[in-house]
Amino acid sequence: MLVTGKEILQHAHKNNYAVGAFNISNLEIAKAVLDAASECKAPVILQTSESAIKYAGFQELSAIVKVLADKTPVPVALHLDHGTTYETIIGCIRNGWTSVMIDGSHHPLEENIAVTSEIIKVARAVGVSVEAELGRLSGVEDNISVSEKDAFYTDPQEAVTFVKETDVDSLAISIGTAHGKYKGIPKLDLDRLQEIKKLVNIPIVLHGASGVPEDQIREATKLGVNKINIDTDIRVAFSDALKEVFQNKPEEYDPRKLLTASMANMKKVVMSKIEMFGSCNKA
Ligand code: G3H
Ligand code: 13P
Ligand code: ZN
Numbered sequence: 021m022l023v024t025g026k027e028i029l030q031h032a033h034k035n036n037y038a039v040g041a042f043n044i045s046n047l048e049i050a051k052a053v054l055d056a057a058s059e060c061k062a063p064v065i066l067q068t069s070e071s072a073i074k075y076a077g078f079q080e081l082s083a084i085v086k087v088l089a090d091k092t093p094v095p096v097a098l099h100l101d102h103g104t105t106y107e108t109i110i111g112c113i114r115n116g117w118t119s120v121m122i123d124g125s126h127h128p129l130e131e132n133i134a135v136t137s138e139i140i141k142v143a144r145a146v147g148v149s150v151e152a153e154l155g156r157l158s159g160v161e162d163n164i165s166v167s168e169k170d171a172f173y174t175d176p177q178e179a180v181t182f183v184k185e186t187d188v189d190s191l192a193i194s195i196g197t198a199h200g201k202y203k204g205i206p207k208l209d210l211d212r213l214q215e216i217k218k219l220v221n222i223p224i225v226l227h228g229a230s231g232v233p234e235d236q237i238r239e240a241t242k243l244g245v246n247k248i249n250i251d252t253d254i255r256v257a258f259s260d261a262l263k264e265v266f267q268n269k270p271e272e273y274d275p276r277k278l279l280t281a282s283m284a285n286m287k288k289v290v291m292s293k294i295e296m297f298g299s300c301n302k303a
Contacts, residue, residue, distance in 0.1 A: 022089040025097040025119025025149035026189045028063045029223035032246040037298035038226075041065035042290060043101060043251035045072035047084050049258070052283045054092045056290035062299040063094055065119070065247065067101040070108050078115040086116060094303035099151070101249070109139055113148050121192070125153035129178055133185045140186060151247070154182050155194030157228050160202050169209070176215045183220045190223040190247060191216075195240075197228035200252055208236050210243055217244030225249065230256075237296050248297055254286050261285035 032039050040057075044050045044066050057064035066089075068081050082098070089096040099119040100112040109120050122139040124132035136152040143150050155174030174193040183191060193216055195209040217224055223246035229237065230252035237248065261281040265272060272278055294300055 021092070021095060022086060022116075022118060023095045023097055024147065025065060025099050025151065027149075028065060028095050028097050029149075029190050029246050031063065031302070032299070033223040033244075035302065036242070036244075037302055038241040038245050038248045039063050039065055039299050040290065040293050040297050041067050041099060041101075041225075041247050041249045042254060042293075043067050043069060043072065043249070044081070044085075045069075045075055048279050048283050049254060049286060050084055050088055052286035053254075053290050054088050054096065055283075056287045056294060057094050057096070057303075058092055059287075060291055060294045060300045061094060061303045062294045062301070063096075063303050064294070064299075065097045065099050067099040067121075067249070068117075069101045069251075070104065073100075073108065073111070078111050082115040082117070097149075099149075103139075106139075110142070113143060113146060117148065119149040119151065119189075121151040121153070123153050123192075125156050125192075125194075129154075129182065133182060136182075136186045136188060140188060149189045151190045151192060151225055152182070152186060152188045153192035153194075153225075153227075154179055157194050158198050160198045160200045173209060173212060174216060176212065176219055179216050180219050183222060188222070190225050191220060192225035192227055195226075197226060197232060199228045200230075201256075202231045206232055206236070208232070208240060210236070210239055213240060213245065214243045223247060230254075234296055238298075241296075241298055248293070250290075250293055253289055253293070257285040257289040258282045 042053045085098045098117045102123045103109045124135040140150050225247040226245045227249045229248045
């Protein structure tokens with residue numbers, strides 16, 4: 021069943037676990053994620069980036085998720101990941117997304133508050149949840165120095181101001197993760213996470229979680245992360261399995277047979293993430 025992001029994340033916040041938010045851009049990925057969530061009896065978030073919407077279309081993605089979610093026995097939210105334009109956000113709201121992210125993290129605090137508040141005003145009027153971001157994720161190749169940390173990472177006092185001024189439903193923070201494949205081993209600033217959670221007391225979102233060591237993910241969940249974004253690990257699961265099929269059966273040309281192993285591999289990865297996040301049997 022399709023529900024709002026807020027409904028899913030408030031339950032996670034109150035019961036101290038994290039929900040997996042997996043990026044999708046086609047039928048195969050959406051099915052693999054929802055099969056995994058059903059089998060684990062876990063609430064789940066399917067999210068689409070602006071470029072995924074450009075690739076597949078608003079109506080197409082919305083229809084795929086709606087049909088699959090209606091058949092799925094766990095709560096499912098359809099979320100816009102890293103929304104940057106008014107047009108995309110309104111397009112999502114009009115096409116049945118139940119949650120949107122407005123990413124104003126590149127703006128100074130006051131401007132981030134202003135753009136986020138504008139979206140909240142519209143989204144809340146029609147019952148759509150809103151995630152915002154404060155602090156910037158570094159690139160996977162950036163080697164962040166201690167002084168740079170303060171420029172990139174979320175400032176706890178700014179988080180208090182941001183949440184108070186916007187009344188946003190959930191907040192993405194920067195504590196040392198990056199999007200894409202890591203070059204080394206990331207080290208999260210868990211003290212900063214703990215302080216932010218204590219001060220704002222709303223669902224906290226962790227982006228760039230692919231490749232983060234399991235012990236840090238489990239600790240971050242314990243300390244109050246309630247939504248964990250995974251894209252890269254699914255892409256890798258998809259393409260690794262596909263490469264293997266091409267290698268083992270170079271004569272195969274039926275797309276369905278080519279993609280079956282990819283779906284199984286993505287499902288396996290998603291199930292292991294769901295277990296790691298503590299959301300099994302929470303539906
Ligand atoms: O955070 C970014 C997501 O991984 C989406 O990436 O714009 O290539 O779809 P994308
Ligand atoms: P990864 O691709 O690093 O898993 O990041 C996903 C993400 O944060 C989507 O917003
Ligand atoms: Zn992200």
